[in-house]
Amino acid sequence: MALPLVSRGKDAQAGACCAPIARQPLSEGDATELAVLLKAVADPVRLRLLSMIGSHAGGEACVCDLTDAFELTAPTISHHLKVLRTAGLIDGERRGTWVYYWIVPETVNRLGALFAR
């Protein structure tokens, strides 16, 4: 029988981890994983990108909707989008000329749960 090797990561992303930070000590493993996620959002440009994608009409935004707000080159914006995507905070797909991005709510909720009262 094949082991479901993929499911552990998916479970973790789905918010199985963790109790609110003020309620229960974090394990070393969970803390390491959450620190990676927090590093991905601990940047002003990436925070703004995340909020622009999440609040865009229809819940998704084209790269073409995002670049005008920044005095940054397209490759720099692409780099920040890649960091968010690698962390599982956004996902995206190409449609014709442009790539469209949307927020992955499970990952954002995980941070919300961590800092919940």
Added chain:
Amino acid sequence: MALPLVSRGKDAQAGACCAPIARQPLSEGDATELAVLLKAVADPVRLRLLSMIGSHAGGEACVCDLTDAFELTAPTISHHLKVLRTAGLIDGERRGTWVYYWIVPETVNRLGALFAR
């Protein structure tokens, strides 16, 4: 009349900022400020310290309660506590031999509100 120069920072800490990240674009100023706060928690040791302080009996922990969980020197733990304190995530006071720390709920709530659904 003296201007209330201090109150702006306090208001911000009390959670005046910001709407959930998936609901409204963040301003450049708010994003910069939140990135500083997120950098302070984007570290496994600091996440664990924060969770240990918050979940400790009575809602506060002595440095003596915290060091045993880590294979780190006392100065390293002190450095991480200082980063958390500078960011306004914890506060503390000396009582006799030890410094006691507690979580500042307003600052943690601010992160909770940012990543709320």
